Amino acid sequence: MSTAYVLVEYDGDQVLPITGELITAAKVFESVTAVVVGAAGAHEPLVSQLAALGADAIVAAVGADTAQRVVLPAADALSMLAAGAPGPILVGAGVTGNEIAGRLAARLASGVLCDVVQVNSDLTALMSIFGDAIEVSTAVGGSSPIYTMRHGATEVPAKPTPGAGVVSTFELPAASEKDVTVTKFVPAVKGDRPDLTNAKVVVAGGRGVDSEENFHTEVEALADALGGAVGATRDVVDLGWYDPIYQIGQTGVTVSPDVYIGLGVSGAIQHTSGMQTAKKIIVINNDDDAPFFHIADLGVVGDLHEIVPLIVEELAKRK
Template sequence: MSTAYVLVEQNNGQLDHVTAELITAARVLGEVTAVVVGEPGTGQGLAAELGALGASVVVAAESPSVTGRLVLPEVDALHILAAHNPGPIVLSANLGGNEIAGRLAARLASGVLCDVVGINADRTADQSIFGDTIQVSAAVGGASPIYTLRAGAVAGEPVAAAGTLQTLELPAATAKDVTVVSATPAERGDRPELPQAKVVIAGGRGVGSAENFKTVLEPLADVLGAAVGATRDAVDLGYYPGEYQIGQTGVTVSPDVYIGFGISGAIQHTSGMQTAKKVIVVNNDEDAPIFDIADLGVVGDLFDVAPALLEEINKRK
């Protein structure tokens, strides 16, 4: 059976949720080899978990200098593996994954498809383009076609496999390497991460201010155990941080319940949330396009509706 390589997304020995999605998407291409790039011991600590997700083999590509380098350790590891035993390569469609994909494509003389939303057994991939208004199937050549998968596009479905641990010696750093001299980790709050949240509370331009996000939407999110997101307009206006932007140039979410406040429904935003199982929206403009995709729409002032909803939920807890 053919081999498909997955670059594991992890931080300090903790798997990112997107890794399960990558393994699930790659499974149709062959037996999954999960590639862990990190400091010594990282792969051994993740092997059992990766096996439970569906990795037949876990390759620990490790070096003490990995954390002080950018991109090239991952490129080197995947290049060595695919050059020896060609096979498709699946990465996350984030900034790092897309850059790694481009460098690998040049080294392996294989095609690359970025931001795919599904991968097929015949090595074609599905892409959602023009603001997710058109779905296309694309194919590229080469012995090791490369795909970067949009987070949240594929549901992670663990299917236990052997998770056999192997090691790979990484090449030493060269003059081409960028050296990280300092880094400040992003602070994570108590709310769920957007791509994996079961409930998402989102706000748009109509929320009016950063203070309103904090005092109107965040208390509602906390009582529901929800993540908070924002439209591009709200982010551009400084109402909420950019890492919480939902949409075409932000995060894709597929929660069980999405509740949008003060959102008109521009395709920039709806392309990132329209796969939610239930869409509930509140807007004082009854002609807002967001109502076209809503399962339940409330025409009203969000500053009346949100506090009333919060009060009713608290009464029933």
């Protein structure tokens, strides 16, 4: 089996967690090539990290306008590599990853599977469907099958087997007049809390929080006390209590924290499909028949408006 190509996701000089997951998942193949798309030199601070995660080769696909061309540079880089030496391609699932995967499938005449949770050496993949109620093994065709991997589905070993990390570079083609380019960026304002998809602790609120004010004074307060991120159910977002970017579930983001705490969340499958891979699940709800209690490691039946302030108070005493 030829090398597997992994698209590196990074922020400045730090590799993002999904990259480690992709490299770990791709280890079922003969070798792993990590592809860094960016300006000249962008790969340099990432080399040691990628090698430590198990990358056998690191390819820097260099272009002067990679940020302005959105998904095209990544699609160019991966299609050029796979056209010369076919092999499976792994990218992180999501709006951007799925867009890249679709373009690659068209260019390489290969099949694509989105939101897989495991890739196998025979090129099949495991998919968790119908709100994670059923797992299926799915085959895909083509010389360079493409997979988008669900965030948090693969556990990176505490001490991965290092790879050789052999570095090479090549120039990406220049933008053509047909390319879509971004002329202005407005960076998202980052708060003091961890990013939702990468957080070790997630505190999520549901309709049972009762109001937008309570969401800020209780859900956010507990998240701040634990140094965690804030999540929300679709009901909360539809009610306008919290921003849609924090929605967890089938129509939101998928999280896989060490600890997930659900406050006033009933546990509908639309929500639990986006968080049930959390290592520990804690639920506080006054309805003892709430479905969430069936998957919780710890369930507390009671009034969250009374319980949460007591927890925050106790955590403050312990700092």
